[in-house]
Amino acid sequence: MPSTLGTALRVSVFGQSHSPAVGCVVEGLPAGLCVDQDALAAFVARRAPGSDPWGTPRREPDVPRIVSGLNSRGETCGAPLAAVIENTNTRSHDYDNLLDVPRPGHADFTAWAKWHGAQDVPGGGHFSGRLTGPLCVAGGIALQWLATRGVTVRAHVAELAGIEDTPFSALDNSLAANAELARQMDALADGRRVPTVDPRAGELMVDAVMATRAEKDTLGGIVECVATGLPAGTGSPMFDGMENVLARDLFGIPSVKGVEFGRGFAAARLRGTQNNDAYEVRDGACVPRTNNAGGILGGITTGAPLLVRCAFKPISSVMVEQDSVDLGTMEPARLEVRGRHDTTAVIRAVPVVEAVCALGIADALLAWPAE
Ligand SMILES: Cc1cc2nc3c(=O)[nH]c(=O)nc-3n(C[C@H](O)[C@H](O)[C@H](O)COP(=O)(O)O)c2cc1C
Numbered sequence: 001m002p003s004t005l006g007t008a009l010r011v012s013v014f015g016q017s018h019s020p021a022v023g024c025v026v027e028g029l030p031a032g033l034c035v036d037q038d039a040l041a042a043f044v045a046r047r048a049p050g051s052d053p054w055g056t057p058r059r060e061p062d063v064p065r066i067v068s069g070l071n072s073r074g075e076t077c078g079a080p081l082a083a084v085i086e087n088t089n090t091r092s093h094d095y096d097n098l099l100d101v102p103r104p105g106h107a108d109f110t111a112w113a114k115w116h117g118a119q120d121v122p123g124g125g126h127f128s129g130r131l132t133g134p135l136c137v138a139g140g141i142a143l144q145w146l147a148t149r150g151v152t153v154r155a156h157v158a159e160l161a162g163i164e165d166t167p168f169s170a171l172d173n174s175l176a177a178n179a180e181l182a183r184q185m186d187a188l189a190d191g192r193r194v195p196t197v198d199p200r201a202g203e204l205m206v207d208a209v210m211a212t213r214a215e216k217d218t219l220g221g222i223v224e225c226v227a228t229g230l231p232a233g234t235g236s237p238m239f240d241g242m243e244n245v246l247a248r249d250l251f252g253i254p255s256v257k258g259v260e261f262g263r264g265f266a267a268a269r270l271r272g273t274q275n276n277d278a279y280e281v282r283d284g285a286c287v288p289r290t291n292n293a294g295g296i297l298g299g300i301t302t303g304a305p306l307l308v309r310c311a312f313k314p315i316s317s318v319m320v321e322q323d324s325v326d327l328g329t330m331e332p333a334r335l336e337v338r339g340r341h342d343t344t345a346v347i348r349a350v351p352v353v354e355a356v357c358a359l360g361i362a363d364a365l366l367a368w369p370a371e
């Protein structure tokens, strides 16, 4: 079963939620990149579980340990980079009643259908959101490499419990809109607890999540991500376009059910005269004045901000009784989920979306650079 993404920059993730460790192997990183391990640990910590009342109480330090791929100066040395994150706080007996009775909405049934009982069930096994920890390690390093190329990636919770954050100022490509976008991205870098552009929206979201948690239910939401500083001409037509690469990678994040670029599905309701991004000359360069395309045409970057949104479904592990089937007896069964679960994935998933976008963009820059 391959759990690998990328072409020129390839990342394999390994491990299960309750195995000794989870980790990643990254191949194709440019040699000579000095990895700032403190910055990397801080990035990975933004996703780590156990510190917020709306999330899983499973507290894990999630300090990544790089075991291969760096030289004595801490630079990437050309060899595959491997990193592990230990699982230190597992409670596998919480999953005893799921060994034969699958949770609706999680991957328990499909794993059973594929592996007939050999699958590792506790904690969601290899399907766990925990596997996004190693993705943040690989993506955190990709972000550091992108920074050396002038590319910045930022995400925020765009919508949660029907509460909308201020959207990124990225559908317009005017100088004023670009300046506002830079301000929004800077503000999000201040370490705020809930990554929303408007802190009031974040507080309202937390209230709604806590109320839903009290009702033993869960929530989905939308994460919006932007990348700036990409040169026009990166990517590839048809099957290896920026949209293809990013969508494939982003759908690897557990719970992601939808991905849209630029205006996305809303473009289907516009006329061509409304949706086209007219060109103008700026500092001798041809630039789109608006950015309904989300920075991508024909799979290739336009030079405008790359804008993508991911829809997350609600967490499936709800704390109320549900109908299921005992796969051992093929009799109906009632199921009560135990375990320590998130009420929503979207807040913790913000750095994950940044990481995965960084990996896809770095992969495209290395595989299909602007010519
Ligand atoms: C950061 C993150 C945290 C998650 N936490 C949980 C959790 O605590 N409980 C749970 O049932 N699912 C959680 N999920 C979602 C499941 O991992 C996911 O629904 C499951 O693997 C099935 O995959 P699918 O929803 O993509 O089909 C989380 C996902 C992410 C990205």
Ligand SMILES: C=C(O[C@@H]1CC(C(=O)O)=C[C@@H](OP(=O)(O)O)[C@H]1O)C(=O)O
Residues within 6 Å of the ligand: 017, 048, 049, 056, 058, 060, 090, 091, 094, 122, 123, 124, 127, 128, 129, 130, 131, 133, 254, 339, 340, 341, 342
């Ligand atoms: C540990 C993490 O999240 C886990 C993701 C998860 C799932 O089903 O996805 C189920 C829970 O596992 P457990 O029952 O072992 O606590 C979460 O805690 C993490 O994200 O690091």
